[in-house]
Amino acid sequence: MAADELRRVRKGFVENVTVPQIRQLLDDLRTQEVLNEEEKDSVLEENPSRADKARTLIDMVLKKGNVGCTKMINILKKEHPQTCLALGLNAPPVVQRDLAPNPGAEDDSIYPLNEEAPRLALIITNKTFKNARLNRSGAEKDEANMEALLRSQRYEVVTHKDLTGKQIEKAVSEFSKDQRLKQADSAFVVIMSHGKMGAVLGVNWTEEEPDEFLIDNIFKYLSTESCPALLNKPKIIIIQACRGAKSGAVIVSDNIASDSAGGAEAQPAPHAVEECLEEDTLHFAHQEKDFVYLLSSTPDTVSYRDTRQGSLLIQYIDQVFQASSRVDDIEELFRKVMRCFESKLTNKKQMPTKDRCTLTRRFYLFPRH
Template identity: 80%
Template structure:
């Protein structure tokens, strides 16, 4: 149990944790609403020494039980890996997201099977003011990441809406999908709710590709080769023009924690906020038949919540793509795809200061756990 694990390393934690680490852990646990502001302040203000603060902290977390202890260990291993190693904490898979484990089966992977991924990146537009500086980094990062995960990558650049449609359609008919154990589709462009923009987009003549069409082309009916296989969709594009931030009242503990501004930590991408741009502008076959779900085994990861913008660093690329790369590189050997995406979402909780963005999982019909490694 997580509480037993935290109790086991408690003495070493008290002897070795630094004041800055205590403060960071308290901030993270307050952001996640494991602690409130009064509990956080009690650790820092009611104890004269670092060791006393650490002991108070450990005692308080143990009283909160396994869920709270699990979250603290999760943060320790994710944000302070070297210190976690010093403490000799149990490997992450045994502790993280333990409450989610329901003994559900996993998708069967085949090390020798080909894997196929489609990447479409729109960088250069007919209207040059729409050019997406930094998108070349997104393309480079996603290609390298997917290839490292054994995917054969089909690449397209600077497509119109109709050309995107054709590329997705052709991908759905690729004969290699019959042997594949999974597939990725990644589309990166400007966008709005329900659509991404082609490179000829103007306000007078919208050039768009409807995201829903992906599910049509990869459905059981249109793409039987991917029946019962995970299909992961990643869309880096705005879904509207609204900012994802709101002003919250500082005198309510839970609200102030959720809205507090914090500086990017060491794991944040190298993104300077003034370099961030918004990716937006205002019967008769004679064969035995059986029924199958029209849409199943999908998971979509969209870069923002409905009607809000997504941000892209003009030098380093989109925040979503940078975080996906960081998380997948660190945890794809240990965590299933839904846990990986949740880790990406958590990185958006506090890394930006004046700009806010939160990616979302959408149309999840995965019935099993999908691990990128078997």
């Protein structure tokens, strides 16, 4: 029975489910009338840790009997297939008609895929800074999540940690010259650090000696002129870095003005006991073809980094891509990531922004088999 099945995976659920997944489950269980609004709020407000939230949630559903347990299992299978696999709940196979159209050469509205050639991705993660107050707890989780996700999408991943601004520039430049890009059908560049308007910060950054990498340089190095190997191929850029100075709960701010003023921590707000905030300010006016660029928030707002689970942006990207990358094109995937923030952050404002999108076709990460 469903209750027995849910009880069997209880320990794994408590150990592995993330806070964003808990919030989405609560919304879905409320919609399906398994839980009421008071029960939903009590899970979030009365449990300080992620594990306590997860434990209370699953125990609450177990008390609802087989009908409630069945609904929760079905939600998990539909919305969180990777979690189902990890827990030992067998997700149903994807229905063939729901898969993306076959992106073959005969359909010029879809970027062609090369299933036999390597795909390439670059991940740069800055966690440990010269000024220890700027260290980014939880960044290692973001790096691990993004690397695992991109490998699952058939990308060979080049990783770098704790780079200066000049080293970031060198890493992007070298990536643009990788000979494997000639056979690749697409490329990802993911940079996670502190930031300011138009730049991400290197690990040696101080107010007296700024250490920065200009974000526009990504477009310069991956442009048609500098990187002809990626001509007419999708280039997906994801930046997790600061975009404002508003404060929130248990703050670790990537906004340098806030950090310098000694405002690194604040009283926890509801639903945010374990979270740290990162503020991500980036803007582009570059017009290059076949780019799509996702920033982790709108101007003047912060983005959040859980010190244990990593940033909310990366958690939601992982969640959405795992569930929908075989069905949706990249722009729809990003839209679903943005929707995750629409109702989940009631007390803390964050909305990712898809900027400078110059994709002329739809890009699917997987073809139809």
